[in-house]
Amino acid sequence: MKPKVAVFPGSFDPITMGHVELVKRALPLFDKIIVAIGVNSSKKYLFSLEQRLQWLEDVFAKEEKVEVAHFENLTAHYCQKVGARYLLRGLRNASDFDYEKTISQLNAIVGDGIETIFLISEPKYSHFSSTIVREIIKGGGDASPFLPDEIKIDPQVS
Protein backbone atom coordinates (compact mmCIF):
# COMPACT_ATOMS: atom_id res chain seq x y z
CA MET A 1 0.00 0.00 0.00
CA LYS A 2 1.21 3.48 -0.84
CA PRO A 3 2.21 5.57 2.18
CA LYS A 4 -0.43 8.05 3.29
CA VAL A 5 1.18 11.46 2.88
CA ALA A 6 -0.50 14.74 3.86
CA VAL A 7 0.61 18.29 3.27
CA PHE A 8 -0.24 20.84 5.95
CA PRO A 9 0.10 24.12 4.06
CA GLY A 10 0.14 27.55 5.63
CA SER A 11 2.04 30.75 6.12
CA PHE A 12 3.09 29.88 9.68
CA ASP A 13 3.90 33.56 10.26
CA PRO A 14 4.59 32.47 12.99
CA ILE A 15 3.64 28.87 13.82
CA THR A 16 1.34 28.83 16.87
CA MET A 17 0.17 26.28 19.44
CA GLY A 18 -2.95 25.90 17.31
CA HIS A 19 -0.91 24.61 14.36
CA VAL A 20 1.20 22.31 16.56
CA GLU A 21 -1.83 20.77 18.23
CA LEU A 22 -3.39 20.11 14.83
CA VAL A 23 -0.32 18.30 13.50
CA LYS A 24 0.01 16.20 16.67
CA ARG A 25 -3.61 15.09 16.45
CA ALA A 26 -3.25 14.27 12.75
CA LEU A 27 -0.09 12.17 13.15
CA PRO A 28 -1.91 8.84 13.80
CA LEU A 29 -3.86 9.31 10.56
CA PHE A 30 -0.89 9.55 8.20
CA ASP A 31 2.48 7.94 7.49
CA LYS A 32 4.01 11.34 6.83
CA ILE A 33 2.94 14.96 7.25
CA ILE A 34 4.78 17.64 5.31
CA VAL A 35 4.36 20.97 7.06
CA ALA A 36 4.91 23.29 4.12
CA ILE A 37 5.16 27.05 3.94
CA GLY A 38 3.37 28.34 0.88
CA VAL A 39 5.36 31.28 -0.49
CA ASN A 40 3.26 33.94 -2.15
CA SER A 41 5.47 36.63 -3.66
CA SER A 42 2.72 39.26 -3.47
CA LYS A 43 2.10 38.70 0.26
CA LYS A 44 4.02 40.56 2.97
CA TYR A 45 5.17 38.46 5.92
CA LEU A 46 6.31 39.59 9.36
CA PHE A 47 9.00 36.90 9.62
CA SER A 48 11.41 35.80 6.89
CA LEU A 49 10.98 32.45 5.17
CA GLU A 50 14.29 31.30 6.70
CA GLN A 51 13.11 32.19 10.20
CA ARG A 52 9.72 30.48 9.75
CA LEU A 53 11.36 27.33 8.34
CA GLN A 54 13.85 27.25 11.23
CA TRP A 55 11.02 27.48 13.75
CA LEU A 56 9.16 24.62 12.04
CA GLU A 57 12.37 22.52 12.08
CA ASP A 58 12.85 23.24 15.79
CA VAL A 59 9.24 22.57 16.78
CA PHE A 60 9.00 19.24 14.93
CA ALA A 61 12.61 18.08 15.44
CA LYS A 62 11.50 15.03 17.47
CA GLU A 63 8.59 14.03 15.23
CA GLU A 64 9.95 11.42 12.84
CA LYS A 65 6.82 11.49 10.68
CA VAL A 66 6.96 15.26 10.12
CA GLU A 67 8.91 16.92 7.33
CA VAL A 68 9.30 20.65 6.85
CA ALA A 69 9.35 22.29 3.44
CA HIS A 70 8.29 25.28 1.39
CA PHE A 71 6.76 25.71 -2.03
CA GLU A 72 5.69 28.32 -4.54
CA ASN A 73 2.65 28.39 -6.79
CA LEU A 74 -0.34 26.09 -6.35
CA THR A 75 -0.72 23.91 -3.26
CA ALA A 76 -2.44 21.17 -5.29
CA HIS A 77 0.50 20.97 -7.73
CA TYR A 78 2.93 20.81 -4.82
CA CYS A 79 0.94 17.86 -3.38
CA GLN A 80 1.20 16.05 -6.71
CA LYS A 81 4.93 16.74 -6.87
CA VAL A 82 5.57 15.19 -3.46
CA GLY A 83 3.05 12.35 -3.84
CA ALA A 84 0.59 13.61 -1.23
CA ARG A 85 -3.05 12.63 -1.68
CA TYR A 86 -4.23 14.59 1.36
CA LEU A 87 -4.24 18.15 2.59
CA LEU A 88 -4.57 18.90 6.29
CA ARG A 89 -6.38 22.03 7.45
CA GLY A 90 -7.83 23.29 10.71
CA LEU A 91 -11.29 24.66 11.38
CA ARG A 92 -11.76 27.14 14.20
CA ASN A 93 -15.15 28.60 13.36
CA ALA A 94 -17.78 29.11 10.68
CA SER A 95 -15.73 31.64 8.72
CA ASP A 96 -12.87 29.15 8.49
CA PHE A 97 -15.41 26.63 7.18
CA ASP A 98 -16.79 28.93 4.47
CA TYR A 99 -13.33 29.79 3.23
CA GLU A 100 -11.90 26.29 3.48
CA LYS A 101 -14.85 24.62 1.77
CA THR A 102 -14.27 26.53 -1.46
CA ILE A 103 -10.52 26.04 -1.38
CA SER A 104 -10.85 22.30 -0.74
CA GLN A 105 -13.28 21.90 -3.64
CA LEU A 106 -10.88 23.78 -5.92
CA ASN A 107 -7.92 21.74 -4.74
CA ALA A 108 -9.83 18.51 -5.44
CA ILE A 109 -10.30 19.65 -9.05
CA VAL A 110 -6.87 21.15 -9.66
CA GLY A 111 -5.15 18.33 -7.73
CA ASP A 112 -7.12 15.55 -9.41
CA GLY A 113 -8.94 14.19 -6.35
CA ILE A 114 -6.81 15.50 -3.51
CA GLU A 115 -8.81 15.13 -0.29
CA THR A 116 -8.68 17.82 2.37
CA ILE A 117 -8.93 16.43 5.88
CA PHE A 118 -10.22 18.95 8.41
CA LEU A 119 -9.70 18.79 12.14
CA ILE A 120 -11.79 20.99 14.39
CA SER A 121 -9.46 22.91 16.67
CA GLU A 122 -9.56 22.32 20.40
CA PRO A 123 -11.61 25.01 22.18
CA LYS A 124 -8.54 26.35 23.96
CA TYR A 125 -6.89 27.07 20.59
CA SER A 126 -9.96 28.28 18.70
CA HIS A 127 -9.74 31.93 19.59
CA PHE A 128 -6.45 32.91 18.04
CA SER A 129 -4.61 32.95 14.76
CA SER A 130 -1.18 33.90 13.46
CA THR A 131 -2.72 37.26 12.55
CA ILE A 132 -3.61 37.98 16.19
CA VAL A 133 -0.21 36.76 17.35
CA ARG A 134 1.47 39.14 14.85
CA GLU A 135 -0.60 42.04 16.18
CA ILE A 136 0.53 41.25 19.74
CA ILE A 137 4.16 41.08 18.64
CA LYS A 138 3.92 44.29 16.59
CA GLY A 139 2.31 46.02 19.56
CA GLY A 140 5.23 45.01 21.79
CA GLY A 141 3.19 42.48 23.79
CA ASP A 142 4.08 39.02 25.05
CA ALA A 143 2.83 36.41 22.57
CA SER A 144 4.43 33.46 24.39
CA PRO A 145 1.10 31.96 25.63
CA PHE A 146 0.23 31.27 21.97
CA LEU A 147 3.63 30.05 20.82
CA PRO A 148 5.43 26.72 21.16
CA ASP A 149 8.36 26.76 23.64
CA GLU A 150 10.90 26.63 20.81
CA ILE A 151 9.89 30.12 19.63
CA LYS A 152 11.34 32.95 21.64
CA ILE A 153 10.35 36.48 20.71
CA ASP A 154 11.31 39.18 23.15
CA PRO A 155 8.43 41.53 23.91
CA GLN A 156 9.53 45.03 22.95
CA VAL A 157 9.69 47.34 25.89
CA SER A 158 8.45 50.68 24.69
Ligand code: ADP
Ligand atom coordinates in the same frame (compact mmCIF):
# COMPACT_ATOMS: atom_id res chain seq x y z
P1 ADP B 1 -2.99 30.52 5.87
O1 ADP B 1 -2.03 31.60 5.53
O2 ADP B 1 -3.21 29.51 4.79
O3 ADP B 1 -4.27 30.98 6.54
P2 ADP B 1 -2.11 29.77 8.47
O4 ADP B 1 -0.66 29.56 8.77
O5 ADP B 1 -2.72 30.99 9.06
O6 ADP B 1 -2.22 29.69 6.93
O7 ADP B 1 -2.97 28.51 8.92
C1 ADP B 1 -2.77 27.22 8.38
C2 ADP B 1 -3.86 26.29 8.86
O8 ADP B 1 -3.84 26.20 10.27
C3 ADP B 1 -5.30 26.69 8.50
O9 ADP B 1 -6.00 25.53 8.14
C4 ADP B 1 -5.85 27.24 9.77
O10 ADP B 1 -7.26 27.04 9.85
C5 ADP B 1 -5.14 26.40 10.80
N1 ADP B 1 -5.03 27.11 12.07
C6 ADP B 1 -4.51 28.32 12.27
N2 ADP B 1 -4.59 28.70 13.56
C7 ADP B 1 -5.20 27.66 14.20
C8 ADP B 1 -5.62 27.42 15.55
N3 ADP B 1 -5.44 28.34 16.50
N4 ADP B 1 -6.22 26.23 15.83
C9 ADP B 1 -6.40 25.31 14.85
N5 ADP B 1 -6.06 25.49 13.56
C10 ADP B 1 -5.47 26.65 13.23
